Amino acid sequence: MDDAFQAMAEGAPRMSEPEDVRFDERLSAVWLEYRWYVHERGLAEVFVKWRRVEKAACAREEVSVLRLHLFGHSAALTGCAQRVLAAGVPSPGRLLELLGEDGVRRECSAAGPTGITLEYWPLPTPQALLPEATFQALSAVLLEPGSSFEERHEAVDRLCRERSPRVVHTLLRGLEVGPSLSALRRLSEWGETAALPHVDRALEGVAPDNPGDLWTLTALRRRFEAWARTTRVI
Numbered sequence: 001m002d003d004a005f006q007a008m009a010e011g012a013p014r015m016s017e018p019e020d021v022r023f024d025e026r027l028s029a030v031w032l033e034y035r036w037y038v039h040e041r042g043l044a045e046v047f048v049k050w051r052r053v054e055k056a057a058c059a060r061e062e063v064s065v066l067r068l069h070l071f072g073h074s075a076a077l078t079g080c081a082q083r084v085l086a087a088g089v090p091s092p093g094r095l096l097e098l099l100g101e102d103g104v105r106r107e108c109s110a111a112g113p114t115g116i117t118l119e120y121w122p123l124p125t126p127q128a129l130l131p132e133a134t135f136q137a138l139s140a141v142l143l144e145p146g147s148s149f150e151e152r153h154e155a156v157d158r159l160c161r162e163r164s165p166r167v168v169h170t171l172l173r174g175l176e177v178g179p180s181l182s183a184l185r186r187l188s189e190w191g192e193t194a195a196l197p198h199v200d201r202a203l204e205g206v207a208p209d210n211p212g213d214l215w216t217l218t219a220l221r222r223r224f225e226a227w228a229r230t231t232r233v234i
Contacts, residue, residue, distance in 0.1 A: 001046065001066065004083040008076070011038035011226025015219055018055045026211040028052060030064070034219050036226035042074025043191070043226050044081055067117045072191065072230060078120075085118045087111050121189060130162045142174030142183075156182040168192050179205075181216070188220050191227040199224060 015034040017023045031053075035046040049065035050058070068081040088109030105120040129135070141147050141155035152174070159167050168190065171183045175198040184202070187195040199221045206214045 001084050004080045005035075005037050005044070005046075008037040008039055008044070008080060009229070011036045011043065011229040012222035015215075015222060017215070018058050023211045023215055025209075026215060031058065032215070034222065036222060037077060037080070038226050038229045039074040039076045041230055042070065042072040042077045043223075043230055044074075044077040045069040045071070045223060045226075062112065063114045065115055065117075067119065069119045069121060071121045071189065071227075073123060081118050085109050085116055088114065088116050091115070124163055124190075127162060127164075129164065130159070135159070135162070135166070139170045139174075142170060142180070143177055145177055147178070152178065152180050153182045156180060156186060160186050163190065168194075171195075172198075184217075184220055188223045188227070191230070193224050193228045196221070196224050196228075 014036075015032075017026070017031045017033065029052055030049045031051070033046075033048040035048075037044040037046070045068070047065070047067040047069070048063055050061045050063045053061050066084070068084060070078060070081055085107055086109070088111035091108050091110040103122045107118045109116045130138075138155045138159045141151050142159075147155070156171065156174075159170060168187065171180075171187055172192075172194055174180060175183055175195065179198075179202055181202075184195055184199055199217060203214070203217050203221065206217060
């Protein structure tokens with residue numbers, strides 16, 4: 001992987017769990033790492049997972065999962081990611097059937113114990129708008145301070161079937177009213193860096209004894225940082 005991406009710039013600092021004591025108490029059987037590479041209008045996010053051995057033994061431990069997420073458009077980044085995929089032999093992947101029809105195209109290979117997955121996230125394309133009544137009803141859920149976590153999550157999911165400026169505007173307005181990790185995730189997938197202040201506010205509210213949320217939100221922030229170094233996609 002290092003060789004494949006050596007000519008690409010990193011858009012944000014890497015996140016490596018073993019190198020940050022804040023994540024020592026995260027309850028998990030694995031260590032995690034993220035990297036973000038940028039080129040022109042594209043972003044390649046690399047996710048690595050391996051067994052949670054002693055820190056001193058990490059360099060000798062085999063990676064179990066290597067995922068590459070391609071966002072935006074960069075032929076150079078696509079080529080780098082495909083070279084990583086080609087290091088293994090084609091495989092059916094693991095548990096892909098659980099992901100359903102999410103619009104992401106996936107290719108898988110295996111290199112020894114390492115499962116490699118290359119994900120091509122969809123580019124913005126013209127699509128039908130939601131019926132106006134549906135759009136207004138879902139927007140109202142996000143703009144209502146009393147909406148539950150479940151209601152907000154469902155509203156985000158349904159709104160994002162339409163990828164448009166008005167949906168982006170509604171998600172950002174909703175984040176002014178209350179937190180929504182699902183809205184932050186969607187905006188990070190779309191490269192909407194206007195959501196950065198909302199990520200920072202969420203990070204400020206993370207309790208010291210909650211390394212799981214700290215990891216998740218920090219990774220989202222780094223993704224936004226990387227997007228900020230690319231050419232506008234939407």
